[in-house]
Amino acid sequence: MECILKVDGVSKQFGGLEILKDLSFHVNKGERIGIIGPNGAGKSTFFNLLTGDLAPSKGNVFYKDKDITTEPNYKRARRGIVRTFQKNNLLVPLTVLDNLLLVLQRKHGISRTWFKIRNQKQYETLYNEADELLQRWGLKHQRNVKVESLSYGEQRQIEIMLGVATNPDVLLLDEPTAGMSQSETNYIVQLLHELPKDLTLMIIEHDLEVIFGIAERMIVLYDKHILIDDSPDVVRKDPQVNQIYIGTEGAV
Numbered sequence: 085m086e087c088i089l090k091v092d093g094v095s096k097q098f099g100g101l102e103i104l105k106d107l108s109f110h111v112n113k114g115e116r117i118g119i120i121g122p123n124g125a126g127k128s129t130f131f132n133l134l135t136g137d138l139a140p141s142k143g144n145v146f147y148k149d150k151d152i153t154t155e156p157n158y159k160r161a162r163r164g165i166v167r168t169f170q171k172n173n174l175l176v177p178l179t180v181l182d183n184l185l186l187v188l189q190r191k192h193g194i195s196r197t198w199f200k201i202r203n204q205k206q207y208e209t210l211y212n213e214a215d216e217l218l219q220r221w222g223l224k225h226q227r228n229v230k231v232e233s234l235s236y237g238e239q240r241q242i243e244i245m246l247g248v249a250t251n252p253d254v255l256l257l258d259e260p261t262a263g264m265s266q267s268e269t270n271y272i273v274q275l276l277h278e279l280p281k282d283l284t285l286m287i288i289e290h291d292l293e294v295i296f297g298i299a300e301r302m303i304v305l306y307d308k309h310i311l312i313d314d315s316p317d318v319v320r321k322d323p324q325v326n327q328i329y330i331g332t333e334g335a336v
């Protein structure tokens with residue numbers, strides 16, 4: 085199996101506060117990995133270290149054997165390491181279509197002046213690709229609606245769609261179903277199942293039913309370390325996890 089991401093002895097401190105200590109693991113292409121841990125365990129920090137939004141205090145991050153520890157986030161995104169945030173990161177005064185076109189334009193390396201002079205005829209392929217994605221994600225009816233007038237759940241759905249639209253190798257989703265209704269959550273889970281099998285997914289998720297339904301491997305962060313790196317079944321049955329997370333209301 086091809087190793088796509090490797091983390092070797094990574095630690096992260098904020099000032100004098102150590103959040104993550106000496107983490108090591110690797111991710112194979114196409115794996116679906118769930119990341120859980122109590123509030124403040126460092127899950128988002130961990131993502132930030134993988135995406136280049138933060139630099140580790142110690143240790144190295146590799147992407148397909150290349151050391152990318154010092155590479156900034158935009159370069160890693162170009163390599164195919166793409167993330168969504170806990171909070172929406174969309175251009176809300178623009179329409180759903182325009183948000184999507186901007187992402188696709190970047191993916192295809194079309195000049196930014198495109199946006200000023202665009203017309204559907206000249207950029208037909210771009211529009212066709214956008215429409216296909218909107219269709220696939222059940223968002224065609226929202227095509228010309230401004231993002232700011234959509235529900236929070238719909239906005240999150242669009243953000244995930246934009247992440248997928250870039251054709252990433254590794255997609256990192258930070259609490260993709262947070263703030264969604266049950267039906268929106270079910271829909272997102274179904275869409276995540278339909279993603280290409282060679283797309284590597286890492287998902288931070290508080291909803292255990294959601295994550296156990298998607299992940300084939302779970303990483304449990306606790307007390308600065310990886311407490312467990314194993315199958316969802318092992319995590320579900322682990323007495324310590326039950327005590328620390330599942331048995332404690334609102335902890336995970």
Ligand SMILES: Nc1ncnc2c1ncn2[C@@H]1O[C@H](COP(=O)(O)OP(=O)(O)OP(=O)(O)O)[C@@H](O)[C@H]1O
Nearest residue numbers: 098099103121122123124125126127128129130336
């Ligand atoms: N840029 C920063 N500067 C200082 N401290 C930070 C910074 N980012 C995160 N922290 C601290 O690091 C710890 C871990 O935060 P992080 O957001 O990674 O946890 P988390 O597991 O994602 O939490 P949650 O489940 O609540 O989202 C927290 O105590 C947080 O306050």
